[in-house]
Amino acid sequence: xxxxxxxxxxxxxxxxxxxxxxxxxLLALSDPVRRTLVRELAGAGDxxxxxxxxxxxxxxxxxxxxxxxxxxxxxxxxRDAGAKRLNRLRRTEFDARFPGLLDLVLQGD
Amino acid sequence: xxxxxxxxxxxxxxxxxxxxxxxxxLLALSDPVRRTLVRELAGAGDxxxxxxxxxxxxxxxxxxxxxxxxxxxxxxxxRDAGAKRLNRLRRTEFDARFPGLLDLVLQGD
Numbered sequence: 001x002x003x004x005x006x007x008x009x010x011x012x013x014x015x016x017x018x019x020x021x022x023x024x025x026l027l028a029l030s031d032p033v034r035r036t037l038v039r040e041l042a043g044a045g046d047x048x049x050x051x052x053x054x055x056x057x058x059x060x061x062x063x064x065x066x067x068x069x070x071x072x073x074x075x076x077x078x079r080d081a082g083a084k085r086l087n088r089l090r091r092t093e094f095d096a097r098f099p100g101l102l103d104l105v106l107q108g109d
Numbered sequence: 110x111x112x113x114x115x116x117x118x119x120x121x122x123x124x125x126x127x128x129x130x131x132x133x134x135l136l137a138l139s140d141p142v143r144r145t146l147v148r149e150l151a152g153a154g155d156x157x158x159x160x161x162x163x164x165x166x167x168x169x170x171x172x173x174x175x176x177x178x179x180x181x182x183x184x185x186x187x188r189d190a191g192a193k194r195l196n197r198l199r200r201t202e203f204d205a206r207f208p209g210l211l212d213l214v215l216q217g218d
Contacts, residue, residue: 030136
C-alpha cells in the first residue's frame, strides 16, 4: 500500500467567482494559453488533470502564472495531492457569475 | 438653410463583427474606458452621439485610439457628418457573433 506523500507547499489561494470583476474575467480569458487550459479542463473530469499534464508552449514559470490568473478570476480550483497539483474548472460557479462567457470560450476562437 | 460642411477626413475603416476573433472582442471590452463608451452608446440612439460628446478622463488621442479599437472589434460604426463623427453601437451584429458578451458589459462591472 502506498502512503501519499504529504505536500509541504502552501495551498493555492482562490478567489470566489462571485467576487471577480468583469474586467478580471475578460482579461483572464483574453490570453490564448489560458483559453487552451480552460478548454482542456472543460474536456476532462474534475481533478483529473495535474498541472504538469498540459502541453502548452510556455515555460514552467509562465504556466504557473497562468494558473494563478485563472484562480484569481474564479475559473480554476486547485488542490495538492502528494507531489501533484490537481485542477478543476469552476464551470457552474463561473457560469452563474458571467452567463454565456465560458460558452463563448469553449466554442473556440 | 444650412449647407452641411463636407468632410475631408478619410472615412473610418470598419471590421465586420463576423470577422472579429474572440480574443479581439475580449481585449476590446477589457478596458474600462471602452466599456464606458459602449454603455453610453447603448443608452443613446443610433448616430446620436458625436465623438466629442463623451466625458471620459483621457486625452483626445487616447479617445481616438479607443474608438479605433471598438471599430476593429466590430462594436462600433462611425460616419462623418460635417465636422462631427457620429457613432452607432453595432449591438445586433455583435450579439449575433458573441451571444451574451455585450449583455455582461451592459449589466455593469
